[in-house]
Each structure stands twice: as structure tokens, then as C-alpha cells.
Amino acid sequence: MTGIPMIDLFAGCGGMTQGFVEEGFDPLLAVEWDRAAAATYAANFGEDHVIAGDIADVPTKEIPRARVIIGGPPCQGFSNLGLKDITDPRNQLWREYLRFVSAANPEVFVIENVDRFSKSPEFQMLLSEQDHGTLKDYDLTHAVLNAADYGVAQRRKRTIVIGSRIGRIEMPAPTHAQRPAEGSALKPWRTLRDVIGHLPAKPASTELPTGADRKRDFNGETMPGPFTELDLHIKRNPRDESLERYSFVPPGGGRFDLPYKLQSRCWQDKPTGTTDVMGRGRWDAPSVTIRTEFYKPEKGQYLHPQWEPAPVQNHGYEGAVKGDPDRSVDRVITHYEASLIQDFPKDFKWVGTKIQIARQIGNAVPSGLARAIARQIRPFLDGRVPPA
Ligand SMILES: C[S@@+](CC[C@H](N)C(=O)[O-])C[C@H]1O[C@@H](n2cnc3c(N)ncnc32)[C@H](O)[C@@H]1O
Incomplete structure (x- = not known):
């Protein structure tokens, strides 16, 4: 082992x-x-x-x-009940976490969680452990970081907690901004064009490749994979009605751009809110947060950003603007595109079914955000920052 x-x-x-x-x-244990x-991790x-x-x-x-x-x-x-009962099963995983901290005695730990984490009883538990429990030797810093501010082409906000017993470690400074001020050293946010602009608009297949070389034994179980790069560039088979809907959604738009008659009953009944539904990304902006069901357009702004209006609007839906089929890409982003938006290297290997891989992609911390945090704590571990 050469690394930390x-x-x-x-x-x-x-x-x-x-x-x-x-x-x-250098990872020496993963659970x-x-x-x-x-299996993908392995x-x-x-x-x-x-x-x-x-x-x-x-x-x-x-x-x-x-x-x-x-x-x-x-x-x-996120109930308001607080953290009265330490035997509450909700706390079980946090007790496990503390058990690992006690046994491994790390100099630094890093927790990633949802953006509202600091409002949760679990966060209160961490603070009370810092006061007089397992974490009493640790300085804690926490903030909500946006992956886009660290060079990831995605607006993804996560709470990061850094615990350190070798000197207080502040959050990494952003490297990117939506609109960097003139003269600023910050770079502009990376965009969908930067990370998926080079990929074929029309994926060849709806399925992951099969074959003897696409089966992997892991812990005595055979699983599909590994898959990499364009293996994951798979399209779906939407119904004609869905395709018709997609065609009316411009970049940055969503369900409100559909002609009323093409809206589903529940959207018709809900004239406000859930603006991302059936949304389309923009080439010159980062993606919205990639979730575990990014392959369903009704779950967010996951339609491919390429769209141009048709020169002649003769569809019969007054007020609505339809895309030009020859200059628009009416599909959701593929697994490969989602993995690149999550900042995985293109040769990352994936194991599992389509749904399992999508869950892995959507659950992950974008590697660019993780890199920024790793880079921030590394000098402390190398002894290059004297403890305060
Ligand atoms: C947000 S995801 C982690 C993403 C990961 N840090 C990454 O960057 O790819 C949380 C993970 O915790 C796992 N998990 C939940 N409960 C667990 C348990 N009791 N033991 C082990 N893993 C568990 C879930 O299966 C899920 O993959």
C-alpha cells in the first residue's frame, strides 16, 4: 500500500x-x-x-x-421528534458508523449526506457525540456544497461533514461559479455540452450487451457485466404518445410546455409545482441532480438537451411549439450520459441490471466533488498543515 x-x-x-x-x-475496506x-465497486x-x-x-x-x-x-x-431515544432503530446505522470510528480511530472522517442533513436528528446525534462521546477529539466542520462549484457538470447539493483530530479542516474553496466575476480565478460551471456533447445522439441499442464475457462472478453470484463506455449508451422505447410529449419540451422547459391535451390527468389537475417533470436539460448549463430514476422523464429534467423548434408549426395545438424532429433528440439521457454527468471516468466498469446500475449512478457522490474534498484534507494528513 502506497497511498493513505x-x-x-x-x-x-x-x-x-x-x-x-x-x-x-488507498481503500483497505469498503462496506x-x-x-x-x-460488485461494481469490486x-x-x-x-x-x-x-x-x-x-x-x-x-x-x-x-x-x-x-x-x-x-x-x-x-x-427529518421528524421534529429530536433524538430522544438512542435505541430508536433509525439511529442504528449511526451507531454503526461510530463503532467504526472508535475501532479504526481515523485522523479524519468525511460524511456525505442530503442537503437537509443539518436539520436532522442524526446530525444532532453527531454534535452530541462531539460534545461528550466518541467524537470528542474531533473538530467538525460542515456545509452544503454544490458539485457544480467543484467542476462537475451537475447542480447537486450535498451536506459534507469533515471531522478531524489533526486540526480543524475547512471546506474546500469552490473552483467554479455560475457567473464568475471579472478577474476572478473561478472558472464557469461546466455544462452538459462539455460532458455529453460528443456522444452519438442515437444510441444503437435498448439493452446492455449480453454474452459470456458479460457475466461476472461476485461472492458466488453471477451478475451481468462488466459494462463500460458505449455499452451503457442505451436508449429506451417510449410510446408514440410519450415521443409526442417530448417533442414539445424546449431546453429548460418541462411539462408546462405541453399542449393541455397532451398533459396527463394528474398534471392537468396540478397546475403548479413539480416544474422539473418532463423537463429538458440545456446544453450550456449543468444538469439537474441525477437521481436513481433518471431514465424516467417524468422524474426530472432528464430529456436530452438537443432541441430546435420546427420551422412550420402545423400540429394543431394552439400556442405550443413543437421541435423539429431532424434537429431535436427526443429521448432521455442514457446511463452512459448520466455516469459522465456524475463525473465517473468513461472507462469505469459497471455491474448489474439496467435498473441496478441506474441506482448506483444516481446514489453516487460525483468524483469531482470527492476529489475536491480529498485534496483539501490531504495536506493535513501529510503533515503539511500544522495542527491549530
Ligand atoms: C448514498 S449511497 C452511497 C454512495 C457512495 N458513497 C458513492 O459515492 O457511490 C448509500 C449506500 O448505503 C448502502 N447501505 C444502506 N444501508 C446499509 C447497511 N446497513 N449496510 C451496508 N450498506 C448499506 C446503500 O445500499 C447505498 O448504496
Whole structure:
């Protein structure tokens, strides 16, 4: 091992690990109970250190010492009940997390969670552990960071908590901005054009490739994969009615651009809100947050950004503007495009079914955001920043 030894808890397919590995960290243990996600992780970072199971089942004596722990438990809830009962099952995963911190005794840990995390009882629990519990030796800093501010072509806001017992570590400074001020060293946000503009508009297939070389044994189970690059550039087979709908949505638009008659009953009944539904991205802006069901246009602004209005509007829907079929791409983004928007390297290897891989992509921390955090904590671990 040459890098800085780290543990990734709730590792998923390894989006966060990817960013840390690129900055010279070396994973010596990863825990993830979704078997397909763990298999993807293993295909990219090695199988020898992956525990594909429930974190609660990892015996404490098997937890190695590590200099860094990354990854945070999924947040269970945002009720106002507070954190009165430590035996509440919602707290179970956080107790597991603290068990790992106690056993591995890392110098630094990094938690990623939803943007509202600081309003959650789980966050209160962290603070109380810092006051007089397992985390009493750690300085905690936290903030909501937007991946777009760190060179990722996606607006994705996440709470990051950095715990350090080798000196307080502030959040990394943004490297990008929506509109950098004149003379600023910040670069403009990266855009959809930057990351998916080069890809074929018309994917060849609706399915992941099959064949003997596309089956992988992981922990005694055979899974589809590995898949990489254009293997994942797969289209869907929308109904004619859906295609007709897509054609009326301009870049940045959504369900409100559809002629009333083409709107589904529930949209007709809900004239406001859920503006992203059936939305289309913009070439010159970052994507919206990639979620686990990005392949469903009704889930967000996931239509391909290419769209030009038809020169003649003779569709019979007054007031609506239809796209030119020859200059528009009426489909959702592909798995490959979503993986690039999430900042995975193009040769990242994926294991699982289409739905499993989409979940892995949507759940991940974009590697660019992880890299920025890794780069921020690295000098502390190298002893280049004296403890305060
Ligand atoms: C937000 S995702 C993590 C994403 C990951 N950090 C990345 O960048 O790719 C949270 C993960 O926690 C896993 N998970 C939830 N409960 C778990 C448990 N009890 N034991 C192990 N993994 C668990 C989920 O399967 C999911 O993949």
C-alpha cells in the first residue's frame, strides 16, 4: 500500500472512493450491502477488501485501523421528534458508523449526506457525540456544497461533514461559479455540452450487451457485466404518445410546455409545482441532480438537451411549439450520459441490471466533488498543515 489508507462505509459503487483514489488514497475496506453496487465497486477497486453485507454484521475485531473514513449512513428522517431515544432503530446505522470510528480511530472522517442533513436528528446525534462521546477529539466542520462549484457538470447539493483530530479542516474553496466575476480565478460551471456533447445522439441499442464475457462472478453470484463506455449508451422505447410529449419540451422547459391535451390527468389537475417533470436539460448549463430514476422523464429534467423548434408549426395545438424532429433528440439521457454527468471516468466498469446500475449512478457522490474534498484534507494528513 502506497497511498493513505482509508475505509469507505456505505460505499455504493464507489463514486466517493473514485475521487479519493485519484488523490492518492488507498481503500483497505469498503462496506456495501447492495450486491450489484458492491460488485461494481469490486470491479473497479478490487474485490479483496469489499464486504458485501450489512454494516451491522461486520465484527469489530475485523475493522482495520485507517487514517481516513469516508461515507455516511443514509439519513432516515427529518421528524421534529429530536433524538430522544438512542435505541430508536433509525439511529442504528449511526451507531454503526461510530463503532467504526472508535475501532479504526481515523485522523479524519468525511460524511456525505442530503442537503437537509443539518436539520436532522442524526446530525444532532453527531454534535452530541462531539460534545461528550466518541467524537470528542474531533473538530467538525460542515456545509452544503454544490458539485457544480467543484467542476462537475451537475447542480447537486450535498451536506459534507469533515471531522478531524489533526486540526480543524475547512471546506474546500469552490473552483467554479455560475457567473464568475471579472478577474476572478473561478472558472464557469461546466455544462452538459462539455460532458455529453460528443456522444452519438442515437444510441444503437435498448439493452446492455449480453454474452459470456458479460457475466461476472461476485461472492458466488453471477451478475451481468462488466459494462463500460458505449455499452451503457442505451436508449429506451417510449410510446408514440410519450415521443409526442417530448417533442414539445424546449431546453429548460418541462411539462408546462405541453399542449393541455397532451398533459396527463394528474398534471392537468396540478397546475403548479413539480416544474422539473418532463423537463429538458440545456446544453450550456449543468444538469439537474441525477437521481436513481433518471431514465424516467417524468422524474426530472432528464430529456436530452438537443432541441430546435420546427420551422412550420402545423400540429394543431394552439400556442405550443413543437421541435423539429431532424434537429431535436427526443429521448432521455442514457446511463452512459448520466455516469459522465456524475463525473465517473468513461472507462469505469459497471455491474448489474439496467435498473441496478441506474441506482448506483444516481446514489453516487460525483468524483469531482470527492476529489475536491480529498485534496483539501490531504495536506493535513501529510503533515503539511500544522495542527491549530
Ligand atoms: C448514498 S449511497 C452511497 C454512495 C457512495 N458513497 C458513492 O459515492 O457511490 C448509500 C449506500 O448505503 C448502502 N447501505 C444502506 N444501508 C446499509 C447497511 N446497513 N449496510 C451496508 N450498506 C448499506 C446503500 O445500499 C447505498 O448504496
